[in-house]
Amino acid sequence: MDSGYDETLKQLMDDFHSSIDVDRRLFRVDIRGSIAYARGLVRIEVITDEEGQAIIQGLTEIEGEIERGDYKLTRDLEDIHMAIEKRLIAKVGPTGGKLHTGRSRNDQIATDERLYLREAIDEIITLITACQQALYQLAERTIDVIFPGYTHLQQAQPIRFAHYAMAIFSELERDKSRFSDCRKRVNILPLGSGAMAGSAFPIDRTFLAQELGFDGLSPNSIDGVSDRDFIAEFISHCSILMIHVSRACEDIVIWSSTEFGYITVHPRLATGSSIMPQKKNPDAAELLRGKSGRVIGDLITILTVLKGLPHAYNKDMQEDKEPLFDALDTVSIGLSVFTALWQSMAIRQDRVIKSMDDAMLATDLADYLTKCGVPFREGHGTVAALVDESINRSCGLRDLPVATYQQYSEHLDERAVALLQFDESADKRTVPGGTAREAVVEQLAWAKEILGVKA
Template sequence: MKKMWAGRTAGELNKIADKFNASIPFDKRLYRQDITGSIMHAEMLAAKGIIPAAAKDHIIEGLEGILEDLESGKLEVDLTAEDVHMFVEGALTERIGAEGKMLHTARSRNDQVALDLRMYVKEEIEDLQQLVLEMVEALTDKAEEYKKTVMPGYTHLQRAQPITFGHHLMAYAMMYLRDLDRLKDVYKRTNVSPIGCCALAGTTYLTDRRMEAKGLGFDSICLNSLDGVSDRDYSVELLSALSILMMHFSRLAEEVVLWSSWEFKFVELSDSFTTGSSIMPQKKNPDMAELARGKTGRVYGDLMSLLTVLKGIPLAYNKDMQEDKEPVFDAIDTAKICLQVFAPMIREMKANEENMMHAAQKGFINATDLADYLTKKGMPFREAYKITGTIVSDCVKSGMVLENLPLEEYRKYSDMFEQDLYDAIDLINCVKRRNSEGGTSVESVEAQIQAVRNILEEEKGEWE
């Protein structure tokens, strides 16, 4: 089959070269954007008198019929076509005849594919934002449920200070809110129309690029035609934002894997989000969390792939840029499925509050509070720190914990110790007293939850 671009060349490729050159196996997913953009392009051409109004009507009717048939399954994308643009144009010409050949007036596949990809990315960013909001809401609801549940907080994966499980979960809610901000920021730079830039230098036709951009929901147009057809910064930005999002998934996934192990037994995942072993009947594996952790590297790879494609190509369009779509599609698909899985998994996750408290009690995580007790009595902090460290070391050797060490033993280290020290190192009190803004006290966590709920309400209002 001869290509539509036949002329300067014979338009007949070697079969292997044709397969190598074709993008239809993956860019076929852009058919809706391609048809929508083409409909608006026809509207603009007719409005400017570049094509007859009757031809415009026939073109739009033909395009709408193709879209309807593709959506219903009556028509399938022809995988022998070079790309989705050639498929749509070919199907249109086949249906309405020569008028279909007018559609490509005052545009190139270069600005056409740039338009399609921007439209696609815009729509996907909106979907991703909604899914991130659902993830934040799931974490916030779970934090509300466990805002009083004491657990050990960690540094270096060593028990450090007492916190609440709600406080821990809200840390992830904050991360995903930043992901939301990044997606919103990417959207601003994606929402710029390249259509009308043509191959690279614009066109001799008196087109109306702003009419076309407005009709397609763009805020503005690319101001330089060379940049318009070659810019993929927004795709790089999106993959960067999704890489950070996936890094957050990987961190949360790692903790879920640890928490659900027998060694921690802090949480129990729902049977709906775990699998069993083919040989070991006792196993309940956190496969969804592990998969998300693994898929993080995949999205990182998508980002590096696109950066590498773009790093050495001169202006304007080059065939290398055909390699931009698969990393974008893959990163979006991966992030979306992780969001779709994690939000309900978090909602169904149950905390083992007794185990969390038991781990907190065994970890000497109230040692800082013991040092603070002495400091508040007038002892310099460094001296209090050293005495407390010595007490902890001796307790480890004797199998004691700070709460159970008798007062007479404490007084061997300092006569500043009084009966009220037990109130100071009580884990519940340790948490309660950390009421600084952003801290782990119940009141502070409640304030964090309310702040996030306010943001969620504001975001939902914008969507409505």
């Protein structure tokens, strides 16, 4: 075989399977796991105390070198594990080569990813909580702002804007719960699983779990190295979170448009046009809406990578990091921007009041007839006819003469018409979770308890 061609193929494959450009961000957790493993090897007398101390000291120094940029993580180093091991051997000699005793890169990377993701989940939960804090404060400011509630993008019933803000808060609380639950499954230690059959050395896995803060051990070594459920689950939760963000941003885009004009976003969260001087485009909300598709794409990527793999480890799994890191980075910056939107939002009450359609009070009129003894379905039909009457006359429901109301039902007198007020409509919804002021106050109390806000 042509030696030149052989070398060309070697270089091609070295470039193709090198992952250090991606997994370099795992260097801290990789070193942390290796320090714990060195201590584990000392405990079972595979290495001496002195060797263990030399390895730990060397790893600590390498971490500093990488942080400062003194040790360049070049592509020829293949991956973060080999990069650190090579540097360790260069610093402490052959003793550094003993660190990998009984360990495989298969259980090493699985451990690294879990350590990294555990910290990432904690950070995301913190970011979600900050966003909830902004929504809580917005709800407190807007508890007396009556706002049109929508179904099918048509005005449906009057609500308090605080009620809407608490809806987003509630979605985020579910997201936070999902991430917290995911963390339990992330926080299981695979180290000690070896390549797939388990370590041939009597490494104390319980000790390693304690050293690294894991709650338990993977019960099966094959599953320990082949499991990437935790990554798929994490990105799935990121996708659901970003769908919540995207839906709220759609509201923001619509409500800030010229046609609605209900809200304004901070000028720094909008951009102008290169040709139209008047434009203030809601780019922050639009980008968040778009980036939800990116995160969903990350989920599809990891699921597709995993779907046909035989047990246990396969090189395909190297492709798990890019969607993981991309989803994490997108969600992290996205939550910060999402929080800023709520923190800086202003409600234009004049525009809101002017746009509110009397037809939103139709359900209240049907409810009134029900209380007068009219079957709801019959009352529903009566009020629907009244709404059609107002449309035909090009006037609001409340602008119809009382005499017209009386033509449709004897129960619809002046007193009934006088009750048709947007704020009174909202305040009839007193059930837990409703839009009445007292119900929203209860939701704020619930939010305050979650956030630990002091009275």
